[in-house]
Amino acid sequence: MKDEILNNTELRELPIGPEEVAEAAAILQKYKAGKAALDKRLVDNELWFRMGHWKNYQNPMMEGKPQTSSGWLFNSIANKHADAMDNYPAPNVLPRAADDEQTARVLSSILPVVLEQADYEQVYSDTWWRKLKQGTGVKGIFWDPEQHGGVGEIAIRPMNLLMLYWEPGVEDIQASPHFFSLNMENTKQLEARWPQLKGHSASVLDVPRFIHDGGLDTSEKSVVVDWYYKKPDENGRVLLHYCKFCNGVVLYASENDPALAGRGFYDHGKYPFVFDPLFMEEDSPAGFGYIDVMKECQNAIDRMNHAMDENVLLSSKQRYVLSDTAGVNEEELADFSRDIVHVVGRLNDDSFRPLQTAGLQGNSLSYRASRIEELKEISGNRDMTQGGTAGGVTAASAIAALQEAGSKLSRDMLKSAYRAFAKECYLILDLMRQFYDEERVFRIVGGTGENEFVPFSGAALRPQPGGVVGGVELGSREPIFDIVVSAEKKSTFSRLSQNETAKECYQLGFFAPANADAALAALDMMDFEGIEKVRQRVRLNGTLAQQLTALQTQLIRMQQMQTRRAPLTGPADNLTTKAVAHAMGLGKEQ
Known part of the structure; x- marks a missing residue:
């Protein structure tokens, strides 16, 4: 076309x-x-992430020697990425007007399907790696007219910040x-x-490229x-x-x-890119990441590791100071398999003596350990946040409380990711409004687990006529929605914590119908995932208990009435059966 x-x-x-x-x-x-300075930093950070940052330090003295790289920085980045994946976002669409409530309910069901078709979980993962490494994650939300055999579909892609350019000095790309x-x-x-x-x-343009071990032919x-x-x-x-x-x-x-x-490429009039900076910088939509903060400390640790490794190797190898006049056969001396070393003349301490390298001092090891702890503090990657315990903490509730208190940095960076996710959902709705001309059918999983097929088209999102009042047209109104983002709990520990909470509520009698009022009072002071469902179940149990009490009272009264009216020779079981049936509304008194 x-x-x-x-x-x-x-x-x-x-x-x-x-x-x-x-x-x-x-x-x-x-x-x-x-953007040249930012591009240079992005290329440098990629080497730090791959533990290949020694390539930036071309020291002739180090040629031929092992250049060690420890993974403390990488471990911190990987731990942050795991936190992000454990809190994968889920959208919930809320209407701003009562007329749009049904449309909002349908959008809440089909929006996750659109994200799944766009392979959003992989996009989310790739963008988080770049956000942690480069300091900024960028997603592009486009309309791909070639998908589904030419019908078209929304495409979401992770963008490489190294290949994006905007006007220098702006904080929002929409202002460029x-x-x-x-x-x-x-x-x-x-x-x-x-x-x-x-x-x-x-090719008339040159672009910056990451450094690859095997090179890249362009x-x-x-x-x-x-x-x-x-x-x-x-x-x-x-x-x-x-x-x-x-x-x-x-x-x-x-x-x-x-x-x-005369219309423009996209009706929403925005650049189809969403920036998600980790730590913001002034006058730039791009931020800086954990590598920028941690690399100096990581560099000091690696230099100490290199020095300590050399010291250990030298300490473990026997070396000698040998004079030219000592008359020692050097080949036999260097060959540790020989039991005898021939000497010409007489040896003394002036011509031959062993050279022993001093071992590592305790203060050197303590200093290295303190720098490692410093890096953990800088990144917020303490042992407790990874499930480790210290100080004799063994209770599950105490460990959960410490992990919750230690994860505030993760929660903060997740909030910024959720704000960016909400912007992406708004762009998706705008693309639906513009390009969903034909009705599409989405398969969703219902509340009871069965498959439901929901039809949807962009007509539900386009301006709706306001009607006519007194012969005057009220114009049209475009449906507007709010996006609320919540986390899909995928952490195994979160599921275990939920199960423990359910068992504790059961053991304390929260679900006993007679304890409904007291249980609701306690639940009002509690907060955990899915608490509304628990409150609804407790209220239902209380209502059933009240109905059961009323039926029992009514049953007793009817038994007493039947006893007064029935002849003394009547069977008692028949009277009781009729009374129960009457109380339950299953029959009429004969």
Whole structure:
């Protein structure tokens, strides 16, 4: 379709042509110069994460010697990533108006399905690795018209911060007049898809690259630029336009598309990228991460490890100071398998003596241990947060309390991730509103475990007519929703804690119908996952207890009445059966 548009518009002047692309490339070069320091830090941090940071220290004295790297920094990063995956987000859509309650309920059911189809869990994991390493995680929320056989679907991708560029000095990318996303692709594949690229295979852009052990051949690759920019229309409304170009050739431009020239590429008018910084920096949408904070301490630990390793090797090997006049056969002396070493002349302490290296001192080991503890404190990766215990703490409740108190850093960084997740969900809803023209059916799992098939289309999200009052049209109203994010508890410890809480409530008699009022009073002062379901069950038990008490009272009264009226020779069992049936509403008194 894009190729047909380009072919049909070749004869007339296009809004986006080689001159506009050249101007965009010049703007991109300015943005790259302003981001050069950040790009260098990203490349350096990747080496630190892979424990290959010794490549940054080219010391001639160290050539041929082992360059040790300990994994304390890596362990801290991996522990943070595990916390993030244990608290995988789940969206809940809430309406702002009563008319949209049914739509919100449907969206709460199908939004997780859309995320699952987009392989969001893998995207979430990859973005968290980059957030912890680079200091910023970035996701892109796009509409992919080629999915599902041309029907199209929402695509969510983890973005490499090294390949993104914005105006230097802005804190929010939406305030940047231009935004660039770069990608390296095979030149021959690009020419097969866009024939207009033939003859323009010489790459005119250079991009920073991570350092790889095996090297990376880029001779047959070209840099493809996704150029997003904002431009006001005739009515003053800001439109988002998109252009893809490579080696100075326009591959696609929304302004050249008659269907989108006056509408914009995305109706929401925002750059389809969500930044999630770990630790914020002023005047930049990108932040810094744990590697930036921990690498100096990790470097000191690695240098001490190297010195200590050399000391241990030297201490474990016997060395000698040998004079040229000693007359000792050096080959036999160096060969530890020989029992006899020949000597010419007489040996004395002046010509031959052993050289012994002093062993490690206790204060050196203590200093190294203190630097390791410092790194743990810097990263908040204490032993207690990983399940370790100290000081004789053995009770499960005490361990849980200490872990809860020690995980506040993890909870803080998760909150920022949840805020970014809510922004992503809003962009997904906007794409549904624009592109879900045909009705789609989503399979969801119902409350009782059975499969339900829910139809949905973008019409439910588009402006609804407000009706007519007194012959005056009230206009239209666009449904607006709130996104509330909660964590899908996947931690094994969380499940065990929930099970222990349930057993304690049972043992304390919370579910006994006679204790309903007291149990509700206690639950009002408690807070744990799923407490509302427990309260509902306790209330139901209390209601059943009241109904049972009322029925028993009514049964006793009816038994007394039947005893007075019935003849003395009547069977007692028959009277009791009739009374019970009457009390339960199963029959009428004969």
